[in-house]
Amino acid sequence: MSRTDAPRARSGAPTSRGTATARRIESSAVALVLQHGYDATTVDMICADAGISQRTFFNHFATKDAAVIGTDVPRLDESRVRAFIAASGPNLLADAAELIALPGLDGAMDPQLMRLRMRAISSSAELMQRQLERFASIEAELAEVIEYRLARLSTPDESAAEVREQSRLTAHLLAGILRYSADALMSGDSASVPAIVAQTRDRLTALLPKLAGR
Amino acid sequence: MSRTDAPRARSGAPTSRGTATARRIESSAVALVLQHGYDATTVDMICADAGISQRTFFNHFATKDAAVIGTDVPRLDESRVRAFIAASGPNLLADAAELIALPGLDGAMDPQLMRLRMRAISSSAELMQRQLERFASIEAELAEVIEYRLARLSTPDESAAEVREQSRLTAHLLAGILRYSADALMSGDSASVPAIVAQTRDRLTALLPKLAGR
DNA sequence: AATCCAGTATGCAGTGACTGCAGTTTGGCT
DNA sequence: AGCCAAACTGCAGTCACTGCATACTGGATT
Structure with missing residues (x-):
């Protein structure tokens, strides 16, 4: 019934990452969306362009938007997580922002398709929305990691439950912050991901003291 | 084509707020979702329960989820906006959190339906998501208001453009913060809106110094 | 009283995303 | 050649949603 949370596919639950067919579908989808816009691009059009049947399309991607934005989910970078927990710099938020390993940055994907995909996503408010929703998927995990750092900063009068809530709030x-960065990345003309991340970090460092009073 | 950003309806663009039919649809929708879950509740079921045709349903609500979560959008409370701009308290974020006038709190709605609606929304991740998306609709407005306060706190080396970006980041x-509050409100068993807002404010006040370092 | 009109409700046919099922092709392996 | 699992396909069906053309209603106008 729901369109957005459909189960992967049926039997093999193909990861889509890697199979030639999935790649063809993805690049057709991105190209057509750039050409006609998201709403005007039908699944049938993508199938025709990729030379496959509609059923095959849905064997690879659970939804139409998945074919455009990709199936990879942002994850916490385990090695950085350990470093983050051990560290105790003053700027917890900025540190945490670097915990997230954006998909597609690990070089496993064609950078050309990557760039087109980003343009396609930013061309549609709906796609942008879906893209941002993905960040929510790691929020719980993130809150847990943050809790380790935050516990060391807690005052004696704060209960463990309170620290947990503060961690969730921080997440x-x-x-x-991630939404802001994504926004800046997509709407800005050029600018690489590391550049945006660094810029946001600086901005945040300047901003926080103003928000926290003195 | 898109399901979520459909134009209101055709001619009169009914506000839905106030008409008896719209109210019947809303309460049928909420009741059925509570009973069967969002995905298992079809528009036809709601129509049958409310005693209207499907076409009439879509004359009142642009989407199925609109009938459950309501059509009112959060707005900035104008009188509070003026107070916010004039004030200069140390806790800008907490101050700003009170700018938002949540719909349904102005007493114009049946509190009983209000409570059922909240339970219905929190019973479905998809509905919750849609609900949270609405906060994004006032972000631009919010950033503009924040800019007034933030401009007074800027250092000489910061350009107007930088202040604007910091305002957007703050928004x-x-x-x-709003998402956190909404989360707490929905998942918590009881707790009134003002109580949650106050609690979040306190929590934030305790948290911010930790995040900004000293 | 007859007329008119705006607001609202409806039936119907169509589009587009998505699913389940049942059957076929394909390529590697024995 | 024969076999098997993975991948592909057609098809029929469900559900959200739209456009259009057509009623029904109650009150304001003449």
């Missing part, structure tokens, strides 16, 4: 703040 | 942070 939500972080999601806001 | 995104605020959206995170």
Whole structure:
């Protein structure tokens, strides 16, 4: 019934990452969306362009938008997580922002398709929305990691439950930062991901003291 | 084509707020979702329960989820906006969080339906998501208001453009706070809206110094 | 009282995303 | 050659949603 949370596919639950067919579908989808816009691009059009049947399309991608934005989910970079927990720099938020390993940055994907995909996503408010929703998927995990750092900063009068809530709140703040970065990345003309991340970090460092009062 | 951004309806663009039919549809929708879950509740079921045709349903609500979560959008409370701009308290974020006038709190709605609606929304991840998306609709407005306050706190080396970007970043942070509050409100068993807002404010006040370092 | 009109409700046919099922092709392996 | 699992396909069906053309309603106008 729901269109967005459909189960993967049926039997093999193909990861889509890697199979030639999935790649063809993805590049057709991105190209057509860039050409006609997301709403005007039907699944049938993508199938025709990729030379496959509609059923095959849905064997690879659970939804139409998955074919455009990709199936990889942002993850926490384990090695960085350990470093983050051990560290104790003053700027927890900025540190945490670097925990997230954006998919597609690990070089496993064609950078050309990557660039087109980003343009396609930013051309549609709906796709952008879906893209941002993905950040929410790691928020719980993020809150847990943050809790380790935050526990060391807690005052004696704060219960463990309170620290946990503060961690969850921090994770939500972080999601806001990520949304801001994604926004800047997509709407800005050029600018690489590392550049945007660094810029946001600086901006945040300047901003936080103003928000926290003195 | 898109399911989520459909234009209101055709001629009169009914506000849905107030008409008896719209109210019947809303309460049928909420009741059925509570009973069967969102995905298992079809538009036809709601129509049958409310005693209207499907076409009439879509004359009142642009989408199925609109009938459950309501059509009112959060707005900035104008009188509070003026107070916010004039004030200069140390806790800008917490101040800003009170700018938002949540719909349904102005007493114009049946509190009983309000409570059922909240339970219905929190019973489905998809609905919750849609609900949270609405906060994004006022982010631009919010950033503009924040800019007034932030401009007074800027250092000489910061350009107007930089202040604007910091304001946008702040608006995104605020959206995170709102999401956290909404989450707490929905998942918590009881707790009134003002109580949650106050609690979040306190929590934020305790948290911010930790995040900004000293 | 007859007329008119705007607002609202409806039936119907169509589009587009998505699913389940049942059957076929394909390529590697024995 | 024969076999098997993975991948592909057609098809029929469900559900959200739209456009259009057509009623029904109650009150304001003449």
